[in-house]
Amino acid sequence: MxxxxxxxxxxxxxxxxxxxxxxxxxxxxxxxxxxxxxxxxxxxxxxxxxxxxxxxxxxxxxxxxxxxxxxxxxxxxxxxxxxxxxxxxxxxxxxxxxxxxxxxxxxxxxxxxxxxxxxxxxxxxxxxxxxxxxxxxxxxxxxxxxxxxxxxxxxxxxxxxIRLRFLNAAGAKTGKLFPTGAVVDMIDGIEVTCIDAAMPLMIVRARDLGKTGWEQPSALNEDRAFLQRLETLRLEAGRRMGFPNVAELVIPKPVLLAPAQNGGAFSARYFMPHSCHTALAITGAVGLATACTQSGTVARAFAGEVRSPASLSIEHPLGSLEVRLEAAGEQNEPVVSVLRTxxxxxxxxxxxxxxxxxxxxxxx
The missing domain is CATH 3.10.310.10 (Diaminopimelate Epimerase; Chain A, domain 1)
Incomplete structure (x- = not known):
């Protein structure tokens, strides 16, 4: 029994x-x-x-x-x-x-x-x-x-x-800040940045997938054709990042970026990976902030030049998340800190x- x-x-x-x-x-x-x-x-x-x-x-x-x-x-x-x-x-x-x-x-x-x-x-x-x-x-x-x-x-x-400081976050799962060897990859005609800092991410412009990047999570979750295309990109990004098959893994996480609406660096829609986060994952924020400090990335194009020490505001569906970029770490990536409760x-x-x-x- x-x-x-x-x-x-x-x-x-x-x-x-x-x-x-x-x-x-x-x-x-x-x-x-x-x-x-x-x-x-x-x-x-x-x-x-x-x-x-x-x-x-x-x-x-x-x-x-x-x-x-x-x-x-x-x-x-x-x-x-x-x-x-x-x-x-x-x-x-x-x-x-x-x-x-x-x-x-x-x-x-x-x-x-x-x-x-x-x-x-x-x-x-x-x-x-x-x-x-x-x-x-x-x-x-x-x-x-x-x-x-x-x-x-x-x-x-x-x-x-509660203040969290991520020390030497680069290469959290792959051992490299840019696992594909490039700051931008072209997948199915779409520019993406594949970065691994606290969390492997696939960063893409929302407009390149027919979205504004300001949609509510429920609207994105209901668009099955969009989710399927995003998953197709994610599977290939994962392969290029060194993961043979990410179909049953939650990494890499896709992130849509759009211009900010309320004075932040940009607006983000973070996926987990098959549904949109109602706010923003902290590890995702660390990866996005790190990407902003690296020339040529999709995120840098929105945020402009970012040099630590600096503060960065990332807008998400429920408001914004402030991150602090401190002195550079071992691989010239910043130490990122965030405030949580x-x-x-x-x-x-x-x-x-x-x-x-x-x-x-x-x-x-």
């Missing part, structure tokens, strides 16, 4: 995303067993994730797994998992910068990192990419506070600020189907 097991977890909002946070020690080391638990916990395989705690949307079907560091200079490890809503698939190829915002607070609250007196700096090793990110978390009195005056577009109300929503245990029960039933 199939049994249920309970696993401690904490549901947290990180930036404009939400999902359960697990300590690595509470999950099996075997990848297949771990993924089976995550699928059961989130209720994947149903568009509403009705039999789990997922929210029925890519932004609320995310998981963070946090544990002791395995990389020198880090305080904690963070493995991100994108759990597909409709298909029973777990993808650990990308990082998620929004969920990343809650890793520092979670690590401090659970005792993985000792809090300082006022602000605690947590150096996070993102296992997905091997990169380090610094998170500055407010901890007056040695405890994380979540209430504050910081505001980010896409989240109601205000909260305590997070909130602890509830903690307890999630009940999941025991993945070992199937094996036992087959043996018996």
């Amino acid at each position: 199939r049994q249920q097991i309970k696993i401690p977890c904490t549901l947290m909002r990180g930036g404009t995303s939400r999902g359960p946070f697990f300590r690595a020690s509470d999950l099996p080391q075997d990848r297949d067993e771990r993924d089976a638990i995550l699928l059961s916990a989130m209720g994947s395989g149903h568009e509403l994730q009705i039999d789990g705690i997922g929210g029925g949307h890519p932004l609320t079907s995310k998981v963070a797994i946090v544990g002791p560091p395995t990389k020198a200079g880090a305080d904690v490890d963070y493995l991100f998992a994108q759990v597909n809503v409709r298909d029973r698939v777990v993808d650990t190829s990308p990082n998620c910068g929004n969920m990343l915002a809650a890793v520092g607070p979670f690590a401090i609250d659970t005792g993985l990192v000792r809090a300082a007196s006022d602000v605690t700096q947590v150096r996070i090793h993102n296992v997905n990419t091997g990169k380090l990110i610094e998170a500055c978390v407010e901890t007056p009195g040695g405890e994380v506070i979540y209430d504050g005056d910081a505001r980010i577009d896409g989240v109601p109300g205000r909260a305590a600020p 997070a909130r602890r929503l509830f903690e307890g245990a999630v009940y999941v189907r025991d993945p070992r029960a199937d094996v036992r039933s087959q043996i018996s």
Whole structure:
């Protein structure tokens, strides 16, 4: 008989995303067993994730797994998992910068990192990419506070600020800032920039695909012909970036750019990759900001010349996201920092189907 097991977890909002946070020690080391638990916990395989705690949307079907560091200079490890809503698939190829915002607070609250007196700096090793990110978390009195005056577009109300600094983000998955060897590639007659900084991206002008770049996500998601063409471009971009077949991966992420409407550098529509983000992924913002500092890219053509240190505003469907470009890193790419917020929503245990029960039933 199939049994249920309970696993401690904490549901947290990180930036404009939400999902359960697990300590690595509470999950099996075997990848297949771990993924089976995550699928059961989130209720994947149903568009509403009705039999789990997922929210029925890519932004609320995310998981963070946090544990002791395995990389020198880090305080904690963070493995991100994108759990597909409709298909029973777990993808650990990308990082998620929004969920990343809650890793520092979670690590401090659970005792993985000792809090300082006022602000605690947590150096996070993102296992997905091997990169380090610094998170500055407010901890007056040695405890994380979540209430504050910081505001980010896409989240109601205000909260305590969390500053994230992406250190040496270039080559997060491919080892190269420009994996194809060019700042611009021509795919099916369309100019694209394939860049890998925190997240592999395929950047394209919206007008080249018959769009203004100012559409609401719902309108873009309903245009099946457009989505199919975007996917065709993405598949070829992925191949050129060194991924043999990205059909079942969420990287590279396509991004449409258009002129700004409200004083920013440009307007962006970021895809995840088969639906448009309601705001903008943090890793996507890091990649776009980095592209702005490199001559000849599609993004640079919109933003004009950008030299660090500088601030950049990227407009998205729910407002804008401010990024800060600091001194250049090892590959002449900037260190990019962003302001995020997070909130602890509830903690307890999630009940999941025991993945070992199937094996036992087959043996018996």
